[in-house]
Amino acid sequence: MSSDVHAHADAHGLADDHAGTRSGQLIGFGLSVVLTAIPFLLVMSGSFDKQVTALIIMAFAAVQVVVHMIFFLHMNTKAEGGWSMMALIFTIIMVVIALSGSLWVMHHLTTNMMPVHEMGSTP
Amino acid sequence: MTVAMGTIKAGEPVFYVVDEHEHPEGSSTQLGFWIYLMSDCLIFAILFAVYGVLGGRYAAGPAPKDLFDLSLVAVNTSFLLLSSLTYGFAMLSMQQNRVGAMQAWLVVTGLFGLAFLGIELTEFAHMIHEGATPQRSAFLSSFFTLVGTHGLHVTFGLVWLVTLMVQVKRFGLIEANRRRLVCLSMFWHFLDVIWIGVFTFVYLMGTLR
Numbered sequence: 001m002s003s004d005v006h007a008h009a010d011a012h013g014l015a016d017d018h019a020g021t022r023s024g025q026l027i028g029f030g031l032s033v034v035l036t037a038i039p040f041l042l043v044m045s046g047s048f049d050k051q052v053t054a055l056i057i058m059a060f061a062a063v064q065v066v067v068h069m070i071f072f073l074h075m076n077t078k079a080e081g082g083w084s085m086m087a088l089i090f091t092i093i094m095v096v097i098a099l100s101g102s103l104w105v106m107h108h109l110t111t112n113m114m115p116v117h118e119m120g121s122t123p
Numbered sequence: 124m125t126v127a128m129g130t131i132k133a134g135e136p137v138f139y140v141v142d143e144h145e146h147p148e149g150s151s152t153q154l155g156f157w158i159y160l161m162s163d164c165l166i167f168a169i170l171f172a173v174y175g176v177l178g179g180r181y182a183a184g185p186a187p188k189d190l191f192d193l194s195l196v197a198v199n200t201s202f203l204l205l206s207s208l209t210y211g212f213a214m215l216s217m218q219q220n221r222v223g224a225m226q227a228w229l230v231v232t233g234l235f236g237l238a239f240l241g242i243e244l245t246e247f248a249h250m251i252h253e254g255a256t257p258q259r260s261a262f263l264s265s266f267f268t269l270v271g272t273h274g275l276h277v278t279f280g281l282v283w284l285v286t287l288m289v290q291v292k293r294f295g296l297i298e299a300n301r302r303r304l305v306c307l308s309m310f311w312h313f314l315d316v317i318w319i320g321v322f323t324f325v326y327l328m329g330t331l332r
Contacts, residue, residue, distance in 0.1 A: 020211065020214075020215075021215075022212070022215055025208060025211040025212065025215070026208075028208075028211075029204065029207075029208045029211075032204055032207075033201075033204065036197075036200055036201070036204065036319075036322075039323065039327055040193065040196075040197045040200075040327070043193065043327045043330055043331060044193050044194075050331050053331060054328060054331055057323055057327050057328070058323065060323075061319050061320065061323035061324075064319050065316055065319055065320075068207075068312060068315060068316045068319070069316070072207055072211060072312040072315070073309060073312050073313070073316075080153065080154045080157070083154055084154060084157050087154075087157060087158050087161050088157075088161065090161070091161040091164050091165065094165055094168070095164065095165065095168040098165070098168050098169060098172055099168055099171060099172050099175065102172035102173075102175065102176060103172065103175050103176065106176040
């Protein structure tokens with residue numbers, strides 16, 4: 001997979017970690033195509049209930065993010081002595097707090113603070 | 124790391140690191156770049172949160188259903204996904220030290236990126252022409268901010284791509300250029316990951332609303 005010329009880079013897991021294999025790239029691409037096409041088809045055909053469709057496409061997006069992380073970004077628990085994964089986990093926690101917190105707080109704000117004459121004058 | 128305590132002068136402990144540290148140039152670049160990407164991820168998380176809060180405030184203006192053309196978004200998505208694949212092939216060629224093949228794959232990646240940007244700008248121009256400007260409603264402000272920030276990232280990714288192609292042409296696949304290409308690869312794949320969020324939460328969910 002790697003050449004001897006870059007033994008130095010290999011010692012630090014530089015060249016190896018971020019190229020993967022051709023089959024790995026193709027598997028990742030194939031999975032991504034399927035995981036992208038199905039949500040688009042579901043929404044464009046509108047064959048399911050809106051609530052159900054929303055849940056399905058969110059699940060597909062989550063799976064596709066994981067597929068990209070593994071097959072394209074070559075994430076694993078050992079890269080950089082585990083610090084990449086540590087940074088990723090920390091970021092995921094921050095993202096979940098920021099997203100769910102904002103949506104939760106602002107949802108309650110909207111329901112409680114909506115002016116009486118809400119039609120037409122809301123920002 | 125091992126820390127030893129020497130007692131050269133009685134009563135005055137001296138602390139020093141026993142094992143010699145070796146820091147070859149660029150050995151920490153990848154972790155550093157990954158942490159940059161994670162901070163970029165937080166920027167996008169906040170923009171997604173803003174869109175999540177404001178995405179339903181149309182101010183009696185156009186709603187996502189009136190504006191988005193999903194088939195165009197699907198084409199756009201496939202362009203970005205294909206560019207991720209071709210960049211992956213470029214990295215494989217780099218590993219095999221095939222400079223010509225690598226440059227060719229980078230050109231293909233750049234063209235897909237350009238096509239993506241072209242379609243996105245056409246979409247924006249179309250929306251603005253119809254009066255759906257960022258000033259129209261909170262929904263449109265947050266939409267243009269989120270999608271525009273992603274588009275700007277792709278633009279700078281393209282500038283970086285061209286720069287690196289010139290670098291490789293002039294200096295060949297030296298260690299520094301390999302490192303830079305690996306960083307751009309992470310950046311490019313990361314943008315594709317963000318786009319998954321954009322097409323799911325902005326375009327598909329917006330159309331469902």
